[in-house]
Amino acid sequence: MSVVVVGGGVAGLAAASALAERGCAVTVLEAAPALGGRARSFAERSTGDSVDNGQHALMGCYHEFLALLARIGRRGELWESELDVPLWDAERGMQRLACPALPSPLHFAAGVLRFGHLSFRERLSALRAGRALVARFGRSRGEDGAFTVAQALLALRQSPQARRALWDPLTWATLNADPAEASAGLLAAVVGRALLGPRSGSRFLLPALPLSELYAEPARKFIEARGGTVRCRAPVDEVVVQGQRAIGVRSGGELVLASHVILAVPPPAVRRIAPPELRALVPAALERATPIVSVTLWLDRPVGGPDFLGLLDGQTQWLFRVDRIHQRTNAASAEGARIACVRSGASAWLERPTREIAAIALREAAQALEGAAHAKLRHALVLKEVAATLAPAPEIQPLRPGPEGPVRDLLLAGDWTATGLPATLESAALSGHRAAALALAMDQAAA
Numbered sequence: 001m002s003v004v005v006v007g008g009g010v011a012g013l014a015a016a017s018a019l020a021e022r023g024c025a026v027t028v029l030e031a032a033p034a035l036g037g038r039a040r041s042f043a044e045r046s047t048g049d050s051v052d053n054g055q056h057a058l059m060g061c062y063h064e065f066l067a068l069l070a071r072i073g074r075r076g077e078l079w080e081s082e083l084d085v086p087l088w089d090a091e092r093g094m095q096r097l098a099c100p101a102l103p104s105p106l107h108f109a110a111g112v113l114r115f116g117h118l119s120f121r122e123r124l125s126a127l128r129a130g131r132a133l134v135a136r137f138g139r140s141r142g143e144d145g146a147f148t149v150a151q152a153l154l155a156l157r158q159s160p161q162a163r164r165a166l167w168d169p170l171t172w173a174t175l176n177a178d179p180a181e182a183s184a185g186l187l188a189a190v191v192g193r194a195l196l197g198p199r200s201g202s203r204f205l206l207p208a209l210p211l212s213e214l215y216a217e218p219a220r221k222f223i224e225a226r227g228g229t230v231r232c233r234a235p236v237d238e239v240v241v242q243g244q245r246a247i248g249v250r251s252g253g254e255l256v257l258a259s260h261v262i263l264a265v266p267p268p269a270v271r272r273i274a275p276p277e278l279r280a281l282v283p284a285a286l287e288r289a290t291p292i293v294s295v296t297l298w299l300d301r302p303v304g305g306p307d308f309l310g311l312l313d314g315q316t317q318w319l320f321r322v323d324r325i326h327q328r329t330n331a332a333s334a335e336g337a338r339i340a341c342v343r344s345g346a347s348a349w350l351e352r353p354t355r356e357i358a359a360i361a362l363r364e365a366a367q368a369l370e371g372a373a374h375a376k377l378r379h380a381l382v383l384k385e386v387a388a389t390l391a392p393a394p395e396i397q398p399l400r401p402g403p404e405g406p407v408r409d410l411l412l413a414g415d416w417t418a419t420g421l422p423a424t425l426e427s428a429a430l431s432g433h434r435a436a437a438l439a440l441a442m443d444q445a446a447a
């Protein structure tokens with residue numbers, strides 16, 4: 001059995017490493033100069049630091065992504081804690097949504113019942129709403145495609161403050177979009193798995209290494225150590241089909257033959273390189289994506305405050321203390337502070353000059369973090385990822401295709417495929433593992 005995996009992001013590397021582990025001959029072809037796709041790191045020019053293309057956060061319920069890390073020997077390289085989320089505003093200061101070590105779902109109930117940004121009544125109502133969201137708007141209820149998060153929260157009688165302090169930040173963070181535009185079914189999937197499922201699922205995890213060191217390069221080593229091939233700067237131009245069956249791909253004039261092809265690329269690339277029968281399953285609506293803007297601030301001195309926090313009224317929504325979260329930083333970061341600021345669903349910032357964006361991020365960090373107001377900015381880097389994730393709009397969810405299409409031995413993977421999850425690291429890893437398992441099953445059936 002030989003498999004060509006097109007795309008060296010999380011989905012492609014999850015599929016390829018799972019297949020290599022099972023002894024398959026795997027070739028990964030990646031168009032970019034480096035692996036990682038939308039979850040990668042690179043050497044920043046002025047500081048020499050390895051910087052991620054955007055801060056990534058994981059939860060304990062990311063079983064497939066964690067399985068990928070375990071396979072390649074990197075499960076231990078994560079900053080990890082029980083769910084304890086500090087949320088800041090100028091009026092109430094820092095309040096935490098902190099879930100104690102109780103069995104689920106009591107841990108979440110206890111966390112919400114002590115959450116200082118809400119009145120006691122709002123806390124009780126939020127608890128009821130969490131359960132009702134899953135029960136009434138979860139995808140298995142058949143209402144997916146029908147409601148936005150904002151509509152569901154209205155139906156569940158959530159107050160403006162409960163939305164502002166709890167539901168909206170959760171939606172922006174996990175679905176990367178405004179609650180008025182995001183699917184209630186997807187939020188229900190997040191709440192069901194991350195907050196109301198087993199307690200381990202609600203643990204909060206952050207990469208303690210730059211993303212390429214955390215998984216992309218270790219995955220390459222894992223695959224190559226098992227006889228596989230990983231090539232960058234190898235864009236695939238077309239999938240080659242013979243008699244309704246994929247027999248390989250063409251890349252820069254070279255024909256790479258294989259018994260199975262896994263396309264682990266985003267929708268625009270599928271629509272360019274897949275055979276017409278498969279393209280028909282990937283409508284243009286699946287090219288709708290939402291942006292994320294990330295700002296990294298290098299300050300000249302250490303600052304106080306928690307390792308990460310949410311800003312309830314900020315234009316930047318989350319701040320992460322990379323100098324504390326990463327196991328090692330370069331000398332410039334070690335003496336001062338390095339803060340990653342994130343704005344999700346950031347359409348409003350795409351046209352804004354980077355200098356203005358950096359100034360906003362610095363001002364907001366100075367308000368929320370002790371000592372940051374006196375710190376001097378050494379350097380700022382603004383990254384705009386225009387197509388960060390598939391738009392989570394309700395009407396788009398039913399269009400997401402499964403892994404199998406009309407062409408035999410050709411499988412689809414990617415965070416945007418039908419996983420029942422928002423487009424995340426977990427959705428990408430799940431889709432890759434699923435495609436690998438199907439390729440193995442097809443091979444066995446053919447034998």
Ligand SMILES: Cc1cc2nc3c(=O)[nH]c(=O)nc-3n(C[C@H](O)[C@H](O)[C@H](O)COP(=O)(O)OP(=O)(O)OC[C@H]3O[C@@H](n4cnc5c(N)ncnc54)[C@H](O)[C@@H]3O)c2cc1C
Nearest residue numbers: 007009010011031037038054056057236269414415424425
């Ligand atoms: C700034 C930012 C922040 C994020 N934060 C989080 C977070 O906190 N938590 C979370 O879970 N998720 C987060 N995500 C989402 C997460 O990064 C993605 O869901 C995941 O990386 C998608 O992986 P993928 O393999 O499906 O796709 P991709 O990463 O897009 O991989 C596809 C690969 O295919 C390659 N390719 C395309 N065309 C071709 C071709 N013709 N031939 C060969 N190769 C090709 C591309 O170069 C790319 O490397 C974030 C994303 C961004 C951008």
